[in-house]
Each structure stands twice: as structure tokens, then as C-alpha cells.
């Protein structure tokens with residue numbers, strides 16, 4: 316499949332239903348007036364990756380962004396991580412995402428949380444980033460590379476748009492020692508647009524793109540740290556969101572099967588996670 320055909324499949328996969336209406340209804344059902352929602356109240360549903368908010372907070376701790384820095388979130392989805400980096404760290408964040416429905420929902424959620432002056436959305440491809448060279452202080456990506464076959468190009472693009480000395484932060488699903496994985500999973504219904512690589516291969520490709528590793532963690536050790544992180548995803552009571560709505564809202568009607576397969580793939584050593592921060596040489 317060509318990169319263009321893959322990108323159409325990915326965008327269809329994530330953008331197949333009326334997302335913002337679904338989120339709005341779920342928030343109202345949980346007693347939250349959408350236009351007054353806070354970043355914290357949305358956190359159970361808008362960090363679309365393993366360990367949710369805890370994953371974002373751990374990556375942010377490792378990168379340590381500072382106020383005013385320009386951050387690019389590649390494959391940033393509906394923008395939960397971007398809003399967190401803007402509201403807690405004072406960064407100016409650009410979300411680049413392939414899926415128009417996610418970009419539109421992200422803009423609405425950003426308006427509701429009064430962060431439109433610091434978070435913006437660009438609908439486009441991570442393989443052809445519509446930005447100039449040396450544009451950003453931090454390039455950040457969580458759980459998007461599993462939909463991208465040409466990871467060398469992804470990492471070279473990240474390098475190109477980063478300023479010299481800038482940081483590249485990634486948190487991704489990777490291949491475990493036992494293949495193949497069971498489908499459907501949250502990022503793909505079938506293998507046609509799922510491209511997991513083992514952690515060592517990911518790290519080698521990032522290095523080959525011109526980065527030096529500052530931190531790197533994978534597998535059960537990383538998972539255990541995230542599981543026990545003090546800033547774990549808020550409980551439904553903390554977030555004001557009832558137990559029903561959450562990130563499963565973004566996965567469609569078969570969310571339960573996708574979540575169950577994710578757990579099974581992890582348990583059977585078919586998938587793992589990796590997190591790293593790299594300096595642009």
C-alpha cells in the first residue's frame with residue numbers, strides 16, 4: 316500500500332463517526348457543561364494512548380518544556396496532550412494530525428477550554444510536515460507512529476523542523492517478540508495500516524535521523540512506572556466524568572474488543588511500549 320493509501324485508511328479509521336457530537340453528549344451526560352469544561356475534566360477522554368494522562372505527564376517530565384517554547388505534537392489527535400502542555404507548561408503548541416474529524420473536534424475542545432491562543436491545529440501528514448526548517452523547540456509524538464510505515468521519513472521530518480539543540484519526545488506502541496498481533500486494536504482494524512517495530516529498531520531509526528538519546532525506557536519496566544505514577548489518570552470522581560465516557564469514546568462501536576485485544580497482545584508479548592527523549596544533533 317502506498318503512503319497516500321495508508322493515510323486514507325488511517326483517516327477513515329479514526330474519523331468514521333460524528334465525534335464532537337458524541338463527546339458533547341457524553342460530557343452533558345456526566346453533568347459537565349461543554350463550554351465550561353476544563354483540561355482536567357477532559358483528561359479521561361482526550362489522551363488517546365496507553366496510560367492516558369499518566370503517559371503524557373511522564374513524557375512531559377522527561378522533556379521538561381519551558382514557558383513560551385514552541386511545541387509540535389505530531390499525530391496529536393484531538394489535542395488533550397497539547398492542551399496540557401499549554402495550560403501547565405505555558406507552551407505554544409501546534410497539533411499536526413491527518414484526520415479532519417479529529418482536528419475539528421480538537422479545535423472545538425480547545426475553544427471550550429479557552430486555549431485557542433496557545434493551541435492550534437493543522438490537518439496534514441507527518442511524512443510531509445507543512446512547516447519550515449528549525450521551526451520548533453520540541454517535537455512530540457505519542458501513539459501515531461504505529462500507523463506510519465516509513466518511520467525513517469517521520470523521524471527525518473521531526474529532525475528537519477526542530478531547532479538545533481531541540482528535543483524530540485516519543486511515546487509509542489512497539490512490536491513485542493511474538494508476532495503477529497490480534498486485531499482489531501485501537502489504531503487499526505487490520506494489518507494493512509499497522510506498522511509496529513521492535514524498540515531497538517525504533518531507537519536505531521531515530522538515531523540514524525540525527526538524534527542522540529537522552530532517555531529511553533521500554534516494556535514492563537516503563538509500564539510499571541506509569542501504572543504507579545502519582546499523577547495517574549483522574550478517577551471518574553476526580554474528573555467529573557461518569558465511568559462510561561472516557562477514551563473508549565474515540566474508538567467506535569467495537570471499543571471493548573479493541574481494548575481487550577490490546578491487553579491480550581501485551582500479555583502475550585505481541586506488543587509493548589517505548590518512551591524516549593532525544594536531542595537534535
Ligand SMILES: C[S@@+](CC[C@H](N)C(=O)[O-])C[C@H]1O[C@@H](n2cnc3c(N)ncnc32)[C@H](O)[C@@H]1O
Nearest residue numbers: 362363364390391392412413414440441457459
Ligand atoms: C491513537 S491517536 C493518538 C492521538 C494523540 N497523539 C494522543 O496521544 O492523544 C493516533 C493519531 O495519529 C494520527 N496519525 C496517524 N498517522 C498519521 C500521519 N501519517 N500524519 C499525521 N497524523 C497521523 C491519527 O489521525 C490519530 O489522530
